[in-house]
Amino acid sequence: MTFEPERLGQSAHELAALLKNLRRTAQLPGDRLAKRCNMSQSKISRIENGKVRPSLVDVEQILKALDAPPAIAADVLALARVANTEWQGSRSLRRKGLDKKQLELAGLEQTSAEFRYFLLSMLTGLLSTPEYVRASLAHIPGDHSRTVARKLERQEILYDRTKRFTFILTEQAVRSPFLPREDMAVQIDRLATLTRLPNVRLGVLPIETQLPGTPLNTFTIYDARIATAELSAGVMVFRDPRDVNGFLEEFESYKELALFGEPARSCLTGWADLYRR
Numbered sequence: 001m002t003f004e005p006e007r008l009g010q011s012a013h014e015l016a017a018l019l020k021n022l023r024r025t026a027q028l029p030g031d032r033l034a035k036r037c038n039m040s041q042s043k044i045s046r047i048e049n050g051k052v053r054p055s056l057v058d059v060e061q062i063l064k065a066l067d068a069p070p071a072i073a074a075d076v077l078a079l080a081r082v083a084n085t086e087w088q089g090s091r092s093l094r095r096k097g098l099d100k101k102q103l104e105l106a107g108l109e110q111t112s113a114e115f116r117y118f119l120l121s122m123l124t125g126l127l128s129t130p131e132y133v134r135a136s137l138a139h140i141p142g143d144h145s146r147t148v149a150r151k152l153e154r155q156e157i158l159y160d161r162t163k164r165f166t167f168i169l170t171e172q173a174v175r176s177p178f179l180p181r182e183d184m185a186v187q188i189d190r191l192a193t194l195t196r197l198p199n200v201r202l203g204v205l206p207i208e209t210q211l212p213g214t215p216l217n218t219f220t221i222y223d224a225r226i227a228t229a230e231l232s233a234g235v236m237v238f239r240d241p242r243d244v245n246g247f248l249e250e251f252e253s254y255k256e257l258a259l260f261g262e263p264a265r266s267c268l269t270g271w272a273d274l275y276r277r
Contacts, residue, residue, distance in 0.1 A: 011083040016050035018076060019062055023048070026066045036065035056080050056240050084240035090233055094140065102150035109157045112222040114164045116251050119173040120218045125151035126158060127167065127194060127202075129187045135178045158200060165200045168251070168258050170215070171207040174271060181275045188272035192265045203258030204267050212253045221247050 023033055030048070034041040039061070046052035047062075054062070059080040063073045093101050102125075109115070117124055125133055133151050137144045157163060174191065177184055195202045205211065219229045227238045227247040238244055259267060 011079055012053050013050045015054070015059075015076070015079050015083045016048055018079065019054075019059070020048040022063075022066050022068060022072070022076070028066065033062065033065055037061040053083060053239065054080065055084065056242055081240060084238065084243070086237035086239075088235040088237065093234070094142075097146075098137070098140070098144065099146040099150050102147060102154060106150070106154050106157075108222055108226070109154065109163075112225075113162065114223050115166070116221040116248075117165070117167045118215070118219050118251055118254060119167065119169045120215050121170070122173055122176055122178065122218075123169070123187070123191075124167075124218075124220075126155055126165075127191060129183070129190055131179055131183045132187050158194070158197060161199050163199060166251075166255065167200070167202045168205065168254050169202070170205045171267075171271075173218075174204060174268065185272040185275040188268050188275070192268040192272070195261065195265055195268075201260055202264060203255065203260045204264045205254065205258050206267060209257050211257065213250070215250075215254070219247055219251075221251060224248060 023030070028036075030044050031041045034044045037044070037058075039058070043052065044062075047054045047058065056077060059077060063076060068076065088101075117126075122136065123132060125136075128136070128151070130148065130152060133148050134144070137147060158165065169191070174188060175184075179187060191202060194200055217229045217231065219227060221227045221244065224241075224244055225239070227244045229236045229238070229247075238247070258264075
């Protein structure tokens, strides 16, 4: 079962209708299906009406309870994975306005409590100086003043003590020269300052660190419910618990190797000094 990227995240209603039809074909009332799946009847109803996006585990339970043939079950599970994954293409985001994406991220930050960022090649807006934010948008034509302003407004979330942040940065992400030397030093100084916030853990991975596997993407995890992976062509949004858990496991493997606290500040100070020299 193959799908164009644009279809990702748009198959929830198709999945809901398919599950409802399978139940009706099996001549199984909603309450009996709910009992077999150890779910509430209201949850089954919300899934079938497209009001709740079922996880792959939910769908597997429903298919097992309906005794769905293997070929049909495979297609339904493939559709469920598509329904739990969203594609946000760069061109589409630019057409809508990059400032609109900042509003979406601010909403996600307000409804989440724990944040994990793995930064592979550059810094995220929450950690950036105004100069770095502007430089990160310089290659995109147009006026980005509203986007810059909203990126900087979002940084206030770092000072909300009810939120917890863990950032893991590769040396490449910290030292890639997006700015003139003195401005890069100031940016790295900001990172060192943020390590002292009580609700922020900022770790670094020096270039000589032998990492497990091969990191391919910058990614962010919101609580344990949503993960986003950044590609040059856009952003993938994952909601299925299995996908999110995969990112959590990868993040933990990097966190075990990262330097935090005083060792991290020592690295950052040294890298800032190199730019000043």
